[in-house]
Each structure stands twice: as C-alpha cells, then as structure tokens.
Amino acid sequence: xxxxxxxxxxxxxxxxxxxxxxxxxxxxxxxxxxxxxxxxxxxxxxxxxxxxxxxxxxxxxxxxxxxxxxxxxxxxxxxxxxxxxxxxxxxxxxxxxxxxxxxxxxxxxxxxxx
Amino acid sequence: xxxxxxxxxxxxxxxxxxxxxxxxxxxxxxxxxxxxxxxxxxxxxxxxxxxxxxxxxxxxxxxxxxxxxxxxxxxxxxxxxxxxxxxxxxxxxxxxxxxxxxxxxxxxxxxxxx
Numbered sequence: 001x002x003x004x005x006x007x008x009x010x011x012x013x014x015x016x017x018x019x020x021x022x023x024x025x026x027x028x029x030x031x032x033x034x035x036x037x038x039x040x041x042x043x044x045x046x047x048x049x050x051x052x053x054x055x056x057x058x059x060x061x062x063x064x065x066x067x068x069x070x071x072x073x074x075x076x077x078x079x080x081x082x083x084x085x086x087x088x089x090x091x092x093x094x095x096x097x098x099x100x101x102x103x104x105x106x107x108x109x110x111x112x113x114x
Numbered sequence: 115x116x117x118x119x120x121x122x123x124x125x126x127x128x129x130x131x132x133x134x135x136x137x138x139x140x141x142x143x144x145x146x147x148x149x150x151x152x153x154x155x156x157x158x159x160x161x162x163x164x165x166x167x168x169x170x171x172x173x174x175x176x177x178x179x180x181x182x183x184x185x186x187x188x189x190x191x192x193x194x195x196x197x198x199x200x201x202x203x204x205x206x207x208x209x210x211x212x213x214x215x216x217x218x219x220x221x222x223x224x225x226x227x228x
Contacts, residue, residue, distance in 0.1 A: 034216075036219070041221075042221055043116060043118075043204060043219040043220050043221040043222050044204070044206075044219040045116070045219075046217075046218070049216060090157065101147070101159050101162060101170050101172065102217060103159070104149075104156065104157040105156075106156045107156065107157075
C-alpha cells in the first residue's frame, strides 16, 4: 500500500518569501501525486497533480511541484508567498490501477507573516 | 466551488444518536468517496461508491454505513455515536473509478458529538 509523509507540521514564512513544502511518498511504482489546499472552514481544493510526462507540474495560484523519482518526493513550491496562501496543505498519493484511493499526508500548516 | 455539495454543514448531536450526512457529487461524476478528518487521525478514507455499488472500503467502523442512490447522491449513516466520532466528514467525487482522475472535495460536514 502507498503512504505519504509530510515532514513539516508547520511552516512559517514572510510574505513575499519563497516557499517549499516537502512531500515524500512510498510506493512500488510511479504513483499519481496531488497537492490540495484547505483554507480554514473550507474543503480541499486541488492545487496540482502529476499523472505522467513532465515532472515539473504547474498548478493554480502560482504553485508548482516537481516529481523526483530518485528521491520519492513531490515538493510544492511557490516563488513569492501571499498572505492569502496561509492554509493547510496536503500531499496525496494514489496507486495506479486497482481501486485507486488517494492516501493523504497529515498536512503542513503554512503561516504567513506580514 | 468544486461542485460537490454536502449537507448539513454543521450538526451537533448526543452520544448514542444516529445521523445521516448527504452528498451530491459533481454533475457527471459516478464515483463518490467519504473521508473523515480529525486532529488525531488526519484525513482517513472511509468508503467509495461507483455508480451505486460499493467499490472500496477503508477505515470505516461497523457503526457507519453508506450508500449511493440511483441519482448518484450518497449518504453516510453514523450510528451509536461516540465522542470520538466528532470530526469533519468530507464527500468527494470523480468521473469514474478514479484511475488517474482527479477527486473533487465538498466543503465537509462538521459533526460534533456531545
């Protein structure tokens, strides 16, 4: 079964600074990979996803993520953080074939200082 | 707005009671997923339905059950409620069984058991 680890429970950055949220997965082959964002009191919104092809994936709100097979990672990045980016970020991994149920990490809470 | 609609948004009930959470998937989506989000367990997959049939089961308690109706809406029934069942319950949907497809989440139903 697949699993995903988000090593950082909280990340604090200043507005305008760059951001990288870490995600490591465990799966025997190339998985499907996702990043979701959850604002307070809201549901999960898909930021981006990797299915195949280019390992650098562009998403909404200026986010991107890079799939690195050798490191089993799918880190989320943003060059300049805005105060509105403060939220909970979830990485998810899905197996190819079978029932395909994404497994979610525990999330990373992003705090943005003015 | 993901297009996935969940009701009610909030409910408070007493231990031992039974509640029903309702979900309408996005138009055209055949798969419905239920997840439970709590502070201690994170985002846990409960169950998936595809076109009215159960497709996958996760960490769903025997006191919980779900179904998907011919019009594709789904209900999650929680019975003999315990304090520990207090959580945010998400419904999500996708076009097909989920292989490589994106799962879209509703805004969740907050359940508080007192």
